Amino acid sequence: MAPLYELSILLYIASILLYFIDFLQQNRKANETAFWLLSVVWLLQTLVFAFRIMETKRFPILTMSEGLYFYAWLLITLSLVINRLLRVDFIVFFTNVLAFFILAIHTFVPSSQSPAIAERLVSELLIIHITLALGAYAAFSVSFIFSVLYMLQYSLLKRKKWGARLWRMADLAKLDFLSYVLNLLGLPMLLLGLILGVIWAYIQLDHFRWYDAKVLGSFVVLLVYSIYFYKRVVRQMQGKAIALWNIGSFLFLLVNFFLFGSLSKFHFWYA
Known part of the structure; x- marks a missing residue:
C-alpha cells in the first residue's frame, strides 16, 4: 500500500496548490480540477485504510499514527460532502490545509506498538x-x-x-x-x-x-x-x-x- 499512499500525497499537494490558485485568482477551472484530484485522493486513502483493516483485523485507530490518519480522512470526507451539498467556496481549501498538516504529523509518528499492547487494547468499547x-x-x-x-x-x-x-x-x-x-x-x-x-x-x-x-x-x-x-x-x-x-x-x-x-x-x- 506504500505506493498508493505516496501517490495520494502527491495528488493531495497538487490539489491544495490548485485550490490556492483558485483562492488567489478566482480560477473556477483550477477549483474543479482540484476537487476531482481531491476525490481521487479520498479514494486512494480509503483503499489504504481498508487494506489496513484487513491487515490488522481491527478498526485501525488505536495508535497515534492510526488516529491521525483517520482524523485526516474524516476531514477530507467532510470537506467533500459539504462542498457537494452546500457549495460553500473555500471550505475545501481551508479544511484540507488543516488535514494535510495532520497527515504531515502522521508521517513522523511511529506507526506500530508492541503486539502485547495491541492485543490488550482491542476492545469494542x-x-x-x-x-x-x-x-x-x-x-x-x-x-x-x-x-x-x-x-x-x-x-x-x-x-x-x-x-x-x-x-x-x-x-x-x-x-x-x-x-x-x-x-x-x-x-x-x-x-x-x-x-x-x-x-x-x-x-x-x-x-x-x-x-x-x-x-x-x-x-x-x-x-x-x-x-x-x-x-x-x-x-x-x-x-x-x-x-x-x-x-x-x-x-x-x-x-x-x-x-x-x-x-x-x-x-x-x-x-
Whole structure:
C-alpha cells in the first residue's frame, strides 16, 4: 500500500496548490480540477485504510499514527460532502490545509506498538470511544474553518473590499449557522466518547487517574464548547464574538490533543 499512499500525497499537494490558485485568482477551472484530484485522493486513502483493516483485523485507530490518519480522512470526507451539498467556496481549501498538516504529523509518528499492547487494547468499547472522539474533533475542525471564513468575510465587509472573493463566500449568517450546526454534532459525540473512555479505563486499567493531563484537558475541552452553547443559545450571542470564541476553543482542542496527549501517563497507546 506504500505506493498508493505516496501517490495520494502527491495528488493531495497538487490539489491544495490548485485550490490556492483558485483562492488567489478566482480560477473556477483550477477549483474543479482540484476537487476531482481531491476525490481521487479520498479514494486512494480509503483503499489504504481498508487494506489496513484487513491487515490488522481491527478498526485501525488505536495508535497515534492510526488516529491521525483517520482524523485526516474524516476531514477530507467532510470537506467533500459539504462542498457537494452546500457549495460553500473555500471550505475545501481551508479544511484540507488543516488535514494535510495532520497527515504531515502522521508521517513522523511511529506507526506500530508492541503486539502485547495491541492485543490488550482491542476492545469494542475503546474503538467506539476513539471513533466518537475523532469524529467530534473532525466536526469541531470544520466548524473552526467556518468561523475563520466568517472572520475573513467580516473583515472584507468592514473594509469594503467588494471583490470576487467576497461574493464567492457564503453570507455571514450562513457561515455562523453552519459553524453552530457542526459544533452541535461534535459536542454530544465528544461527551459520549469521554463517558465510554472513562468506563473502559475503569474496567481495563489498574491505575486510572482523573488528574492525568489528557483526561483533564479533554473535560476542559468539553467545558469550553459547552460554554460556547451557553453563550449561543442562552445569551443569544452571535456574530464576531461567538466566532472568536469558537476559534479559541478549537485552538485549545489542538493544545489538548498534541501537548497534553504527550504529557499523559494514561493515553499510553498514543505515545
